[in-house]
Amino acid sequence: MTNEPNKNVDELLKAYAQKRRQQAGQPLEMHPATRKILQDEVAMLREKSARPSATKPKLLFGLWPRIALGSSLALLVVASVVLLQFRGRQPEPIQVAKHIDAPAAPAAAPALEKAEEPPAQFAAAPVLRRQFARADVADQARPEAELNEFQNILASFRLEQNGHQIRIVDADGSIYEGEIQTTAPTILAKRLAARAAASVGEIGREGEVGTVYSFRVTGTNRRLNQVVVFEGQLIPATRDPRESPLLSLDATKSSVPINEIQGFSGRIQGRATIGGTDELEIDAVPVAP
């Protein structure tokens, strides 16, 4: 840089620099104290830069209980969900098992099967039976062949009794089960009993009807595959207490043999509800088996 126009300045600056270098004397050497200060600064920065990488493992180490707890809870939640889902699917195979085991443990069978298979207690005890048929069918007013499926319900059936338990086996094999309750005879029951007695040649008198036994049986009709609820009464034909079919249920007359249902000549009257909506009046009389 010795352009002519700047020659003087250039030389002046060079002279200046040379003069100052001469004045500086011996090359400057770093004082040990200065070196120590600088090295301390280096060490401090080295620690500072090394700290973040060392902090991460320390942070993870410090947080491991929380991480472990969180993981455990998450695992527990997942396990619970899986277990609940598994349990939600369990009933199906168990139900299949019950079907398989049904002969050995019929009491545990579902309600549908319960109607078809007699309870163990009912079957084990002596069963007293009596055949009945609806009056309109029994007197041939309506031949059974002309009845539709709905009208065919309880057209003829078998009444079975075991203590308080009562069972009605429909002609198609459908079974309706329930219990018997003793009630005071209603006016209607008395009139029906009197009329029934008159129809069989006896002179029935109102007020002379014995205890009325009401019952309620339920089950599924096989043909319609609908639930049938039959509420009715066993109405003795005469005032003779011996004709009461279920005297053994009366605590005051417990000495009367239970098998007197065999000689029951009264009627069964009531109402059957099919599928919860359709109703069918039942007025059945004993018939020969």
Added chain:
Amino acid sequence: LLARCRKGDATAWDGFFDLHYAATGRFVFQLHPDFTREDVEEICQETFLSVIKNIESFRGTSQLRTWVFQIAANKARDFRQRLRAAKRGGGHETVSLQASNPETGLTTDPPSAAPAPDAALITEEHMVMVRQALDQLGDPCREIIELRYFADLSYEEIAQALHLNPKTVSSRLSKCLDQLEAILRGAVLQEKSPFSV
């Protein structure tokens, strides 16, 4: 060496100091005629502290020494500003010229803070003028002149340090020298010409 310094290698830093400290001191000493060796040592210490703290920011676009020199120039400027501020505040103990010595009864004759008459050579005067002229230049011109004449950097090295084209450095330096000469010629009218050196 730079990589090891960045990793905090103490030995590498020792090597770095040995390599650059003397050159930096010489450069700083030229930046102002009033700088003493102690001043230079102080400036160099601050310079190297800054280098240690900012070594990660060095991108290698220029020579490492040039980068250190630039830092040193800034530190020297800061140092001078502090000196000027100290002088404005006095910087010297106030002595009463009327107060007499209680033992001798004589009044005080304090020594002058100015350089001794023997040391106040003409060249020193010129040097002060040069320095003052440099201070009147703007930062870009002062920097390029300092790097060229006091740090002995080539155009290429200056170009790298200032992120300029070497030809731009040449033309800019020429213009800056023109400005400096104009300032110095203006001073001739008032003082002895520095060009008689």
